[in-house]
Amino acid sequence: MSVPYVHTGNVLFVGNSSANAADNISTNGGSADKPLSTLIYALTKTTANNGDVVLLMPGHAEDVALDWTFTSSSISGVKIIGIGEGDARPKFSYTTGGATNFVWFNGPSGVLLENLRFHSASSDPLAALYIDGANFTIRHCFFTEDTSNGWDNVIVTSAEVANGADGIVIEDCYFWNPDTNGECISVNHTDNVTIRNNLLMGHNQARAIGMDTTSSVSTPIFILDNIIYNAASVANSCIRLNASSTGFVARNLVSNAHATDKITATACGIAQNFASVNADDESGILEPVAT
Amino acid sequence: MGLTNFPNGLTSFGVPILGAGAVVTTGNVFFVDSGVGVDGISGGSSPSSPFATIDYAVGRCTANNGDFIVAMPGHAETVSAAGGLALDVAGITVLGLGSGSDIPTVTLDAAAADVDVDAASVTIENVKFVSAAEDVAVCIDVNADWCTIRKCHFVESAADRNFLICVLAGTANQSDHLVVEDCHAVCDDASNTHFVSFPNAQDACIVRNNILMGDWTTATIGAASAVTLTAILNNIIFNTDNAADNCINMHASSTGFVGGNLVSNAHASQKITATAMGIAENYASVNADDESGILEPVAT
Numbered sequence: 227m228s229v230p231y232v233h234t235g236n237v238l239f240v241g242n243s244s245a246n247a248a249d250n251i252s253t254n255g256g257s258a259d260k261p262l263s264t265l266i267y268a269l270t271k272t273t274a275n276n277g278d279v280v281l282l283m284p285g286h287a288e289d290v291a292l293d294w295t296f297t298s299s300s301i302s303g304v305k306i307i308g309i310g311e312g313d314a315r316p317k318f319s320y321t322t323g324g325a326t327n328f329v330w331f332n333g334p335s336g337v338l339l340e341n342l343r344f345h346s347a348s349s350d351p352l353a354a355l356y357i358d359g360a361n362f363t364i365r366h367c368f369f370t371e372d373t374s375n376g377w378d379n380v381i382v383t384s385a386e387v388a389n390g391a392d393g394i395v396i397e398d399c400y401f402w403n404p405d406t407n408g409e410c411i412s413v414n415h416t417d418n419v420t421i422r423n424n425l426l427m428g429h430n431q432a433r434a435i436g437m438d439t440t441s442s443v444s445t446p447i448f449i450l451d452n453i454i455y456n457a458a459s460v461a462n463s464c465i466r467l468n469a470s471s472t473g474f475v476a477r478n479l480v481s482n483a484h485a486t487d488k489i490t491a492t493a494c495g496i497a498q499n500f501a502s503v504n505a506d507d508e509s510g511i512l513e514p515v516a517t
Numbered sequence: 518m519g520l521t522n523f524p525n526g527l528t529s530f531g532v533p534i535l536g537a538g539a540v541v542t543t544g545n546v547f548f549v550d551s552g553v554g555v556d557g558i559s560g561g562s563s564p565s566s567p568f569a570t571i572d573y574a575v576g577r578c579t580a581n582n583g584d585f586i587v588a589m590p591g592h593a594e595t596v597s598a599a600g601g602l603a604l605d606v607a608g609i610t611v612l613g614l615g616s617g618s619d620i621p622t623v624t625l626d627a628a629a630a631d632v633d634v635d636a637a638s639v640t641i642e643n644v645k646f647v648s649a650a651e652d653v654a655v656c657i658d659v660n661a662d663w664c665t666i667r668k669c670h671f672v673e674s675a676a677d678r679n680f681l682i683c684v685l686a687g688t689a690n691q692s693d694h695l696v697v698e699d700c701h702a703v704c705d706d707a708s709n710t711h712f713v714s715f716p717n718a719q720d721a722c723i724v725r726n727n728i729l730m731g732d733w734t735t736a737t738i739g740a741a742s743a744v745t746l747t748a749i750l751n752n753i754i755f756n757t758d759n760a761a762d763n764c765i766n767m768h769a770s771s772t773g774f775v776g777g778n779l780v781s782n783a784h785a786s787q788k789i790t791a792t793a794m795g796i797a798e799n800y801a802s803v804n805a806d807d808e809s810g811i812l813e814p815v816a817t
Contacts, residue, residue, distance in 0.1 A: 239543065241543065243581065243582075258543035281543070283543045283583065284542065284543065284544055284581060284582060284583030284608055285581035285582065285583070285608065309541060309542060309543060309583055310542075310583050310608065310638075311608075311610065311638060311640050311663070311665055312608065312637060312638025312639070312640070312662070312663025312664070312665060312694065313581075313607075313608075313637050313638045313662065313663045313694075314581050314583060314607070314608035314637075314638040314663075315638075402721045402746055404720075404745070404746060425723070425748055427721065427746035427747075427748065427773055427774070428746065453748060453750060453774050453776060454774075454795075455746065455748075455772065455773050455774045455794070455795045457772065479774065479776040479777065479795070479797040479798060480795065480797075481774060481794070481795020481796070481797070482795075500776075500797035500798050501797065502795050502796045502797050502816075504772065504793055504794065504795055505792065505793055506792070507790060507791065507792040507793075507796070507814055508796065508814055508815060508816055508817055509796050509797055509798070509799065509812045509813065509814055509815060509816040510776075510795070510796060510797030510798065510816065511816045
């Protein structure tokens with residue numbers, strides 16, 4: 227694990243496993259010895275586009291009950307970085323489930339989320355992340371769930387605002403979703419999208435990476451070098467884009483339980499994707515077919 | 518802007534410095550050097566007063582605090598008994614410094630000796646494990662979730678000094694989320710059975726980007742029981758053994774993905790079996806025929 231960033235902004239430490247933790251910026255937050263207690267509080271103390279960093283300490287854990295909605299422009303440009311590996315990686319557990327349980331960034335832009343874990347601990351939270359802010363980067367984050375507590379969708383871009391999440395990058399993330407979920411990465415009407423180097427292991431009844439095929443268009447979208455295992459037996463449930471989306475879908479290795487279709491990206495460049503069926507001990511073949 | 522303290526690490530005014538190289542933590546950092554170190558409660562906090570053993574340093578760590586044990590270049594430690602090195606504090610990282618012959622070494626010199634991972638979220642990085650006894654049953658015995666073994670080396674000290682298994686995911690579902698990545702093994706003894714062995718059910722494991730050269734009779738990477746949502750990716754495997762399916766052999770009910778592996782053994786045909794997993798872009802060759810590998814298993 228490395229956090230190779232050098233900053234000129236403020237650094238706020240957050241770690242509720244510390245006995246000294248308290249949400250009081252006049253006494254806490256400036257060192258690991260006296261951290262803040264919660265991310266919610268820390269994000270009220272940042273300065274927009276100042277290079278600020280919120281460092282979440284090993285073992286930090288917060289419950290997300292109902293919805294967390296972040297609208298303040300002062301969060302723009304903030305790097306939210308977890309320190310720690312395995313189960314010590316800072317963790318957010320969604321504890322109430324249902325349509326009112328999610329985290330929504332609605333307005334702030336240029337935010338980095340790195341090395342954090344988002345865990346569904348109740349039935350079908352609406353989403354781990356709703357993103358309606360431009361130029362977000364979600365890097366090396368983990369999205370997990372209790373075996374019987376899946377998500378409705380895991381990440382939703384431009385969730386409520388068309389083009390709200392333009393410029394988003396989702397990379398090097400790990401999705402472990404054994405329960406029946408909707409979409410793992412759900413791209414609504416969002417431009418300049420990059421989804422690369424992610425490992426998606428789960429059961430996505432809709433699509434692992436996809437979008438509403440009637441109303442959402444992405445121009446451009448790049449879906450590169452992802453590994454997808456989808457236990458669902460549904461056509462086009464690995465990657466499916468709106469027929470008008472442009473960009474490139476390449477070098478993805480995908481698998482589901484359906485006999486044939488795995489990827490649909492009509493107007494995109496498509497190359498070097500290989501797809502297999504989960505049950506036949508045979509290597510994947512070029513998907514879609516080349517003619 | 519105030520003072521930023523990193524315990525035993527960096528202190529800076531002005532521009533915060535987030536860690537120093539590979540060590541990025543807000544936890545404790547303990548240094549270990551067998552050359553000059555002393556195992557005592559007053560030591561360990563700096564490179565100039567290191568502990569002598571990783572085993573002692575583990576006992577000084579706080580669980581789930583992000584604590585690091587930094588083994589200094591040239592550090593050497595010998596394990597002679599089962600559990601002789603027990604990594605039993607949750608959330609610690611054992612990080613070796615150095616490259617080539619300076620990589621810290623842990624030598625197992627008895628058949629029953631092993632390194633036990635008995636607490637969750639333990640990371641081992643850049644450590645060389647050396648077998649110095651015949652048929653050491655297991656090098657690293659993992660019995661806790663979220664263990665990561667990264668950039669480690671596994672070697673044999675001489676003929677008939679070997680690890681039968683390099684990494685064992687032990688008790689059922691107590692090695693979930695095991696990650697073995699960027700490791701390098703040279704294990705030539707004909708008695709070896711596995712580099713990574715999953716004898717029992719596990720979930721959400723990842724074995725990727727490893728270079729594995731040796732003689733593994735059962736399977737270089739093998740699962741005798743179903744492991745679920747597990748990824749075996751981008752490994753290079755050269756197995757001198759001549760048996761079917763002994764490069765990657767996953768239980769027929771395993772799920773997940775086997776992709777991007779380049780494998781070779783001495784058997785005429787089969788190299789990979791992973792019936793219920795996604796499979797793509799694995800290529801396999803025979804060690805003896807001067808021909809490029811072909812897609813394995815076949816595509817239809």
